[in-house]
Amino acid sequence: MRADARRNYELLLAVAAEAVAEHGADASLEQIARTAGVGSGTVRRHFPTRHALLEAVFRERIDALCAHAGELARRPDPRAALVDFLIAITRAAATIRGLAEALNRGRTEGVYCASDQLAEAGEPLVRRAAEAGVLAPGITFADLSTLVTGIALATENDRDPGTTATRLLSLAMTGFTVTPQEPHTTQATFGTRA
Amino acid sequence: MRADARRNYELLLAVAAEAVAEHGADASLEQIARTAGVGSGTVRRHFPTRHALLEAVFRERIDALCAHAGELARRPDPRAALVDFLIAITRAAATIRGLAEALNRGRTEGVYCASDQLAEAGEPLVRRAAEAGVLAPGITFADLSTLVTGIALATENDRDPGTTATRLLSLAMTGFTVTPQEPHTTQATFGTRA
DNA sequence: CTAAGATACGGCGGACCCCTCCGCTTAGCA
DNA sequence: TGCTAAGCGGAGGGGTCCGCCGTATCTTAG
Numbered sequence: 073m074r075a076d077a078r079r080n081y082e083l084l085l086a087v088a089a090e091a092v093a094e095h096g097a098d099a100s101l102e103q104i105a106r107t108a109g110v111g112s113g114t115v116r117r118h119f120p121t122r123h124a125l126l127e128a129v130f131r132e133r134i135d136a137l138c139a140h141a142g143e144l145a146r147r148p149d150p151r152a153a154l155v156d157f158l159i160a161i162t163r164a165a166a167t168i169r170g171l172a173e174a175l176n177r178g179r180t181e182g183v184y185c186a187s188d189q190l191a192e193a194g195e196p197l198v199r200r201a202a203e204a205g206v207l208a209p210g211i212t213f214a215d216l217s218t219l220v221t222g223i224a225l226a227t228e229n230d231r232d233p234g235t236t237a238t239r240l241l242s243l244a245m246t247g248f249t250v251t252p253q254e255p256h257t258t259q260a261t262f263g264t265r266a
Numbered sequence: 267m268r269a270d271a272r273r274n275y276e277l278l279l280a281v282a283a284e285a286v287a288e289h290g291a292d293a294s295l296e297q298i299a300r301t302a303g304v305g306s307g308t309v310r311r312h313f314p315t316r317h318a319l320l321e322a323v324f325r326e327r328i329d330a331l332c333a334h335a336g337e338l339a340r341r342p343d344p345r346a347a348l349v350d351f352l353i354a355i356t357r358a359a360a361t362i363r364g365l366a367e368a369l370n371r372g373r374t375e376g377v378y379c380a381s382d383q384l385a386e387a388g389e390p391l392v393r394r395a396a397e398a399g400v401l402a403p404g405i406t407f408a409d410l411s412t413l414v415t416g417i418a419l420a421t422e423n424d425r426d427p428g429t430t431a432t433r434l435l436s437l438a439m440t441g442f443t444v445t446p447q448e449p450h451t452t453q454a455t456f457g458t459r460a
Numbered sequence: 461c462t463a464a465g466a467t468a469c470g471g472c473g474g475a476c477c478c479c480t481c482c483g484c485t486t487a488g489c490a
Numbered sequence: 491t492g493c494t495a496a497g498c499g500g501a502g503g504g505g506t507c508c509g510c511c512g513t514a515t516c517t518t519a520g
Contacts, residue, residue: 074516077468102506111470116508151443176420201443208442216442219434222420226370226412240413247441248402248410249345249395268487271497296477305499310479 081118083108088119089129096228097126097173126174127186133168134186137161138193145196151206154197155245158220159238161190165224166237172224175217187217219244275312277302282313283323290422291320291367320368321380327362328380331355332387339390345400348391349439352414353432355384359418360431366418369411381411413438 073081087108091099101122105112119125127134140160144153165172175187194213201207223240227233267275281302285293295316299306313319321328334354338347359366369381388407395401417434421427 074467076516080469100506112507113471113509114469117468122507155443177423206444208437208440208444211437211442215434215437218420218424218430219417219438222416222418222434223413224416225419226416229371230412236412240409240416243402243405243409244413244438245441245443246402246445247439248405249349249439250400250402251440268496270487274498294477295479299499306478307480307500308498311497316478 077118080108080110080114084110084115084118085128088115088125092126092129092170093168095169097170097177098122099170101125123174123177126170127184130168130171130174130186133164133171134189137164138189141193141197145200150197150200150204154201154207157194157197158216158241158245161194161217162220162223162237162241163234165221166227166233169228172221172228176221176225191217271312274302274304274308278304278309278312279322282309282319286320286323286364287362289363291316291364291371293364295319317368317371320364321378324362324365324368324380327358327365328383331358332383335387335391339394344391344394344398348395348401351388351391352410352435352439355388355411356414356417356431356435357428359415360421360427363422366415366422370415370419385411 084104088099088104091104091107101115102112105115108115115125119128137160141157144157147153147156165175175190191213194217198207198211198213198216202209202211220241223237223244224233227237227240230236278298282293282298285298285301295309296306299309302309309319313322331351331354335351338351341347341350359369369384385407388411392401392405392407392410396403396405414435417431417438418427421431421434424430
């Protein structure tokens with residue numbers, strides 16, 4: 073990679089990060105190019121699709137989440153590990169503008185896909201929780217990921233999305249309906265916060 | 267309202283419904299005008315904002331959902347009533363392109379708001395379920411609505427969004443984690459499908 | 461150190477879109 | 491039938507995305 077190319081790449085990444093933080097997933101690419109003092113063709117060359125740019129912007133963040141998953145995998149309590157991971161993702165997706173979009177949309181292409189990377193890191197946690205019997209049967213990481221990004225998307229224009237999103241997540245984890253057959257389980261079930 | 271205005275309004279509504287069904291919430295207004303054989307100013311005059319157009323397009327559908335809620339309110343089982351309503355919303359939001367967007371985004375303005383209308387119809391069901399003790403305490407209809415639209419948004423580009431969405435909803439209803447303290451409740455809790 | 465070749469850059473042009481405004485048509489009333 | 495104002499159409503300005511190509515710049519071999 074040529075020196076100037078690398079320079080532009082890094083510059084664009086920094087500018088894009090700021091733009092996305094401010095305007096979300098559909099920040100103007102043209103504006104990013106302008107701010108970086110670079111031709112619009114250049115941003116297109118480095119990031120062929122908007123999704124590619126988003127993934128590049130969030131790469132470090134995703135890596136961090138995956139690393140976190142790696143640590144959690146060594147925790148003694150499988151349920152707590154999975155829950156902590158989901159909370160971490162939820163908080164990130166709800167807090168960092170554009171991240172939820174990046175994780176949800178465009179999981180079609182091959183190459184590199186942020187949500188795939190996250191899935192790879194999260195699946196062991198799911199498996200371990202399932203083996204320990206603390207997860208409803210048949211649940212995949214994809215299910216949980218979809219749920220989490222959905223919650224993040226829906227709370228996007230809430231004030232304080234972070235808290236709202238984690239609140240909804242905890243509802244979904246413990247369930248928000250009570251089966252009338254076993255009313256005595258109510259307290260025990262809902263008393264367990266994430 | 268003048269006769270020609272009304273004519274155009276209805277025509278635009280029909281065309282818009284088709285366009286939204288095909289291209290989702292961000293169908294081209296320009297294209298709608300063109301298809302209707304009408305100036306772009308005309309569509310803007312009848313529907314000042316994109317959200318207004320979406321709400322108009324989905325008005326009947328929302329009315330139907332609200333009517334359904336009215337019927338369900340007379341059902342003997344409060345939990346089943348609420349659950350049925352949520353399933354109905356979920357299925358609609360996940361199946362009908364653009365509806366989830368319309369329900370989630372733009373709940374800022376006053377005037378008429380589709381999600382408010384839905385909330386008004388759904389709140390009695392929530393209240394009744396809460397009084398019957400089959401709902402986790404502190405849950406509002408807004409919570410459930412957000413959750414449902416989030417699920418719909420996240421499953422949008424899934425193949426067969428309807429089934430995926432309702433599956434995720436049922437997970438959230440009964441909870442996907444099991445508290446290790448009471449392992450015997452597992453079967454009972456997850457055996458109850460929506 | 462230099463010159464040739466590869467590589468990346470910039471920005472132009474086309475297609476599309478949203479939005480506003482204004483002159484013209486025409487429906488509806490008297 | 492004629493008047494009036496409501497409604498219409500579309501041009502124009504600003505913005506975006508995208509592909510392409512002439513050119514400037516970096517790199518490396520000589």
